Amino acid sequence: MSETKDKPKPKQGRHATGDDRRLNMIEAINDALDVAMGRDENVVVFGEDAGYFGGVFRCTAGLQEKYGKTRAFDTPISECGIIAAAIGMGAYGLRPVPEIQFADYIYPGYDQIISEAARIRYRSAGEYNVPMTVRTPFGGGIFGGQTHSQSPESLFTHASGIKTVIPATPYDAKGLLISCIEDNDPVIFFEPKRIYNGPFDGFFDRPVQNWKSHPDSVVPQGHYSIPLGKARLVTEGDQLTVLTYGTMVHVAKAVLEEKGVEADILDLRTLVPLDIEAVEKSVKKTGRCMIVHEATRTSGFGAELSALVQERCFYHLEAPIARVTGFDTPYPHSLEWAFFPGPVRIGAALDKILKD
Amino acid sequence: MADRPKRNADGKNQPHLTLHVPEPSYRPDADDVDFSAIEIPEAGAQPRPDEACDPEETHGLCTDLIRVLGDDNRAHGPWDPKLDPDTLREMLHHFALVRAFDERMFRGQRQGKTSFYMKCTGEEATSISTAMALQPDDMVFPSYRQQGVLIVRGYPLIEMINQIYSNSGDKLKGRQLPIMYSSREHSFFSISGNLATQTPQAVGWAMASAIKNDTRIAATWVGEGSTAENDFHAACTFASVYQAPVILNVINNQWAISSFSGFAGGEQATFASRAIGYGIAGLRVDGNDPLACYAAEKWAADRARTNAGPTLIEFFTYRAEGHSTSDDPSGYRSAQEREAWPLGDPVVRLKNHLIELGEWDEERQAEMDLKAAEKVKKDTKEGEKNGILGHGMHQPFSTMFEDVFEEEPWHLREQNEQAESERETKYPDGVPH
Ligand SMILES: Cc1ncc(C[n+]2csc(CCOP(=O)(O)OP(=O)(O)O)c2C)c(N)n1
Ligand SMILES: [Mg+2]
Numbered sequence: 001m002s003e004t005k006d007k008p009k010p011k012q013g014r015h016a017t018g019d020d021r022r023l024n025m026i027e028a029i030n031d032a033l034d035v036a037m038g039r040d041e042n043v044v045v046f047g048e049d050a051g052y053f054g055g056v057f058r059c060t061a062g063l064q065e066k067y068g069k070t071r072a073f074d075t076p077i078s079e080c081g082i083i084a085a086a087i088g089m090g091a092y093g094l095r096p097v098p099e100i101q102f103a104d105y106i107y108p109g110y111d112q113i114i115s116e117a118a119r120i121r122y123r124s125a126g127e128y129n130v131p132m133t134v135r136t137p138f139g140g141g142i143f144g145g146q147t148h149s150q151s152p153e154s155l156f157t158h159a160s161g162i163k164t165v166i167p168a169t170p171y172d173a174k175g176l177l178i179s180c181i182e183d184n185d186p187v188i189f190f191e192p193k194r195i196y197n198g199p200f201d202g203f204f205d206r207p208v209q210n211w212k213s214h215p216d217s218v219v220p221q222g223h224y225s226i227p228l229g230k231a232r233l234v235t236e237g238d239q240l241t242v243l244t245y246g247t248m249v250h251v252a253k254a255v256l257e258e259k260g261v262e263a264d265i266l267d268l269r270t271l272v273p274l275d276i277e278a279v280e281k282s283v284k285k286t287g288r289c290m291i292v293h294e295a296t297r298t299s300g301f302g303a304e305l306s307a308l309v310q311e312r313c314f315y316h317l318e319a320p321i322a323r324v325t326g327f328d329t330p331y332p333h334s335l336e337w338a339f340f341p342g343p344v345r346i347g348a349a350l351d352k353i354l355k356d
Numbered sequence: 357m358a359d360r361p362k363r364n365a366d367g368k369n370q371p372h373l374t375l376h377v378p379e380p381s382y383r384p385d386a387d388d389v390d391f392s393a394i395e396i397p398e399a400g401a402q403p404r405p406d407e408a409c410d411p412e413e414t415h416g417l418c419t420d421l422i423r424v425l426g427d428d429n430r431a432h433g434p435w436d437p438k439l440d441p442d443t444l445r446e447m448l449h450h451f452a453l454v455r456a457f458d459e460r461m462f463r464g465q466r467q468g469k470t471s472f473y474m475k476c477t478g479e480e481a482t483s484i485s486t487a488m489a490l491q492p493d494d495m496v497f498p499s500y501r502q503q504g505v506l507i508v509r510g511y512p513l514i515e516m517i518n519q520i521y522s523n524s525g526d527k528l529k530g531r532q533l534p535i536m537y538s539s540r541e542h543s544f545f546s547i548s549g550n551l552a553t554q555t556p557q558a559v560g561w562a563m564a565s566a567i568k569n570d571t572r573i574a575a576t577w578v579g580e581g582s583t584a585e586n587d588f589h590a591a592c593t594f595a596s597v598y599q600a601p602v603i604l605n606v607i608n609n610q611w612a613i614s615s616f617s618g619f620a621g622g623e624q625a626t627f628a629s630r631a632i633g634y635g636i637a638g639l640r641v642d643g644n645d646p647l648a649c650y651a652a653e654k655w656a657a658d659r660a661r662t663n664a665g666p667t668l669i670e671f672f673t674y675r676a677e678g679h680s681t682s683d684d685p686s687g688y689r690s691a692q693e694r695e696a697w698p699l700g701d702p703v704v705r706l707k708n709h710l711i712e713l714g715e716w717d718e719e720r721q722a723e724m725d726l727k728a729a730e731k732v733k734k735d736t737k738e739g740e741k742n743g744i745l746g747h748g749m750h751q752p753f754s755t756m757f758e759d760v761f762e763e764e765p766w767h768l769r770e771q772n773e774q775a776e777s778e779r780e781t782k783y784p785d786g787v788p789h
């Protein structure tokens with residue numbers, strides 16, 4: 001097979017310069033990968049359609065051209081192979097950043113993540129580790145049906161030995177991803193694809209927004225990192241605490257604003273290890289706690305949060321903890337907005353928790 | 357850790373290792389697309405072993421290419437299925453209908469009537485001609501590009517349209533992504549979005565049929581890219597171990613979204629030749645030759661039906677259009693490839709064959725194409741009466757909670773009630789349809 005002569009110019013990979021440049025989340029992720037690869041030649045990026053084409057969501061665009069085919073490459077359609085190869089590369093000493101095209105397709109690689117990546121440090125008493133960051137888009141709201149919409153984060157938080165990180169803004173996406181890549185433990189980095197291009201507020205029947213007007217789309221050039229395990233206080237208020245992450249940060253914020261409720265909204269950013277201090281401090285201050293996630297309810301991460309808050313803040317609580325989640329069904333295609341924990345569901349829970 | 361020692365442990369200088377990353381011959385800018393390196397044997401030159409033969413006897417065919425229709429538009433050699441003109445015209449009619457349907461549904465997506473669509477352009481023979489070689493009650497486990505199987509089995513277009521529009525007429529209750537059909541009545545298994553999962557399931561169905569001393573066999577289709585998944589290898593192993601009455605159809609259309617077949621192992625060996633390692637029969641077929649597709653599938657069906665074992669068939673074809681409505685192939689491959697593809701177009705080849713036989717002409721073809729387009733148009737209009745995606749919610753909210761289990765447990769009942777009260781809050785005057 002002959003080499004191609006002229007490759008098309010990458011569509012991304014080089015972004016505006018200047019300190020006030022604004023990026024969407026895709027560009028911010030691309031920038032993080034670029035910075036990480038530029039600083040450390042052990043960082044390798046690969047996945048289905050992630051090499052030449054730059055990923056179906058374009059997050060790896062331009063990286064193959066810039067860093068070559070042995071550092072950014074396409075893979076066979078085998079999520080098991082992708083994760084397992086990353087573990088092997090990690091054992092050699094590389095810092096692999098595999099992409100799983102959709103979180104809904106991670107399950108063929110699940111055994112390699114749970115039985116292997118998450119346990120290798122432990123079972124080898126620290127002889128081996130897995131400095132791998134698995135990037136994968138997750139969540140619904142794009143009419144993707146049940147195989148392009150799932151939020152499987154709690155399947156990973158439940159396994160000991162893997163960190164779970166979820167950004168909610170372009171600024172965070174870059175800083176968190178760089179931290180994940182630099183971390184010596186396996187991390188799963190869920191990218192909320194509904195907000196790749198704009199901060200969705202949950203009102204699906206209103207015009208879509210882009211990141212341009214959002215303050216957190218200002219993404220500095222070069223290297224910066226946001227520590228794992230630290231939540232972000234999105235808004236401050238005394239009426240209640242809202243614990244959330246990913247797309248739902250924006251939805252919750254919009255609903256609280258519409259209702260004129262003043263709350264601490266905590267964007268958790270890292271589910272494991274959790275910023276328990278921030279959670280405890282806020283709930284003890286407000287006395288009310290609402291948890292919002294898009295994932296199905298039963299055994300969702302909200303159940304863990306609810307247990308922790310109850311264990312640690314029980315005597316400060318003035319109302320039962322509220323969980324606002326997706327329903328316990330597969331993600332329906334046409335009734336997507338009836339499934340999604342949008343403004344109506346959040347609003348009703350809010351009315352109740354403030355009244356209790 | 358990643359720092360390489362200057363010398364190997366034994367003190368000898370040894371060559372530096374290098375990583376091979378496959379690269380397709382042509383990328384978007386290429387204007388010199390030339391497929392002459394692909395070996396295309398003479399039609400009719402391939403031997404046809406007995407259906408009950410030892411798997412080994414087929415292994416030469418795993419690197420060959422079974423072809424029937426020659427450049428002279430005539431059928432040649434032992435694989436000629438000798439179909440009568442009526443059957444050939446029926447096949448051509450299915451081709452016309454699928455092509456018209458694909459056109460219309462693709463356009464429907466572009467017009468915002470649904471979220472997604474996938475065409476099978478250029479690959480029609482791999483599902484239509486093959487399905488015609490099966491019995492109507494043989495069980496099929498398709499991937500997402502086998503709309504042709506449903507058409508052959510007489511599944512009404514209107515049902516497909518309702519499913520694609522996720523509307524009130526959709527028998528799958530608007531739950532599935534467009535084209536993820538299911539029809540038990542047509543022995544057509546529910547399509548999964550997760551690649552290759554259907555392959556070992558087909559083997560399991562075939563095992564069950566054998567356990568029960570039934571007469572029906574199973575067939576499954578999987579893309580060449582998807583053969584990299586573990587599921588495919590589980591399918592081959594189980595098929596071999598239990599000699600299951602199953603046909604594993606691998607559709608090698610050269611591309612898996614932006615990745616060429618080299619990323620599934622196609623650079624080093626043909627997909628058919630995987631049969632050799634598993635000790636099952638294997639055939640490699642010109643996937644744009646409708647007669648060869650029919651003949652190979654029939655051979656494998658007869659083999660399975662007589663307890664002679666499973667067959668893996670590679671259909672060598674070309675994905676003439678983008679992967680789906682979400683894909684723009686100009687970002688990764690040359691637009692010239694489609695024209696330069698050396699095996700032609702299956703519809704044109706079948707049409708020319710019938711004309712050569714004196715059983716067809718261009719006027720009748722034009723009339724048939726027109727009728728197919730009109731039929732699709734009429735059914736689409738009919739389907740649109742049941743609603744289109746994104747314009748109203750066409751299913752009662754309660755349908756979301758049905759079929760999670762056979763019976764609704766308490767927590768789903770509560771959530772069902774919650775959804776209903778949310779509906780009343782959001783749409784006090786009823787959900788817009
Ligand atoms: C388990 C899994 N991984 C990834 C995907 C995403 N995906 C959908 S189609 C596709 C390419 C499949 O190519 P191929 O098997 O050659 O079939 P074709 O589309 O060519 O018919 C990919 C990677 C998926 N649907 N399921
Ligand atoms: Mg393919």
